[in-house]
Amino acid sequence: NALAMEMRSGLQAGEFELFYQPQIDAVTSKVIGYEALLRWRHSRRGMVAPSEFIPVAERSGFIAELGEWVLRTACAEAATWGNPLCIAVNVAAQQLTDNKLPAIVGEILTQTGLDAKRLELEITESSLIADQQHALHVIRQLKRLGVKIAMDDYGTGYSSLSTLQTFPFDKIKIDRAFVEDVASSRQSAAIVRSTLILASSLDIPVLAEGVETEEHIDFLRREGCPQVQGFLFGKPMPRDAIDAVVNRNV
Ligand code: G
Ligand code: G
Ligand code: MN
Ligand code: NA
Numbered sequence: 001n002a003l004a005m006e007m008r009s010g011l012q013a014g015e016f017e018l019f020y021q022p023q024i025d026a027v028t029s030k031v032i033g034y035e036a037l038l039r040w041r042h043s044r045r046g047m048v049a050p051s052e053f054i055p056v057a058e059r060s061g062f063i064a065e066l067g068e069w070v071l072r073t074a075c076a077e078a079a080t081w082g083n084p085l086c087i088a089v090n091v092a093a094q095q096l097t098d099n100k101l102p103a104i105v106g107e108i109l110t111q112t113g114l115d116a117k118r119l120e121l122e123i124t125e126s127s128l129i130a131d132q133q134h135a136l137h138v139i140r141q142l143k144r145l146g147v148k149i150a151m152d153d154y155g156t157g158y159s160s161l162s163t164l165q166t167f168p169f170d171k172i173k174i175d176r177a178f179v180e181d182v183a184s185s186r187q188s189a190a191i192v193r194s195t196l197i198l199a200s201s202l203d204i205p206v207l208a209e210g211v212e213t214e215e216h217i218d219f220l221r222r223e224g225c226p227q228v229q230g231f232l233f234g235k236p237m238p239r240d241a242i243d244a245v246v247n248r249n250v
Contacts, residue, residue, distance in 0.1 A: 003052075004059075008062060010040060016069065017041065018039070018073055018077070019039050020236060020238075021237070022234040023088065023227060024234075026227055036089050036090070038066075038070055057092075058093065068104055075112040076112045076114075078118060079112045087120070088120040089121055089122065091123055097135065116147050117148070122150045125152075128163055135167075143168060153209075154173055154174050170204070173208075174209060178195075179208050180210055183215040192225075193223050196224060208225050212231045212232050213232060
């Protein structure tokens, strides 16, 4: 595959970079951390979206190398911040099935000096269905390092409730598909509301994704959603833009 080969040379050539999107305390509106989001500035094609190249990287096996680069780059960057905010990093299904992932993460934490409790790994539901026992084993080892595990895109997978029962999540991220029409759809509102009640009974904090409007945030605050992320509070931004923010007043 041509794209898979171009990814390898692109990584060598420094064409990949991380953008950072703020995650917000819904009560205080303060930034509590940033999610690292991968970008590819292709020499000829311009900016290639992760939805185009992550699936290719997964199929070709290149995700192992690319994912390790993402982890290392995000941790190294966060370790320089004057303000010790959290850094959330997306982990692909294939990385999670790799027995070496805990050792890789441990080595990156040691090498970058990032405090493990500042690192949160975002895992999607769909990456947990293939081999639950194996995924659980890897996740337990990761948690022993002191890193946090978030369930990403909650509600879009196949087995939300049994995954919550089986896996020790530190956070649930409600998919933006539900947040998008909380104000116009009784169904979406009910799903978000009941997820908040369920998570609160389980003592797991919830972050609502894709918060774009005042209507969204008003609804979420009213329903007691503790954390939010979305264009209303900040788009994914290049490193330089957030460097200025995280080093202000410190
Ligand atoms: O940033 P954007 O909204 O374009 O991201 C699109 C999708 O790509 C999202 O589902 C996001 O989780 C995923 N994604 C972004 N960065 C990474 C990454 O570093 N690793 C993996 N596995 N997925 C990522
Ligand atoms: O699947 P994951 O949650 O990792 O994906 C994050 C993706 O969501 C990123 O590609 C980011 O650009 C996108 N995103 C973040 N905030 C918003 C938002 O408020 N609205 C929309 N439509 N997309 C968003
Ligand atoms: Mn994510
Ligand atoms: Na998501």
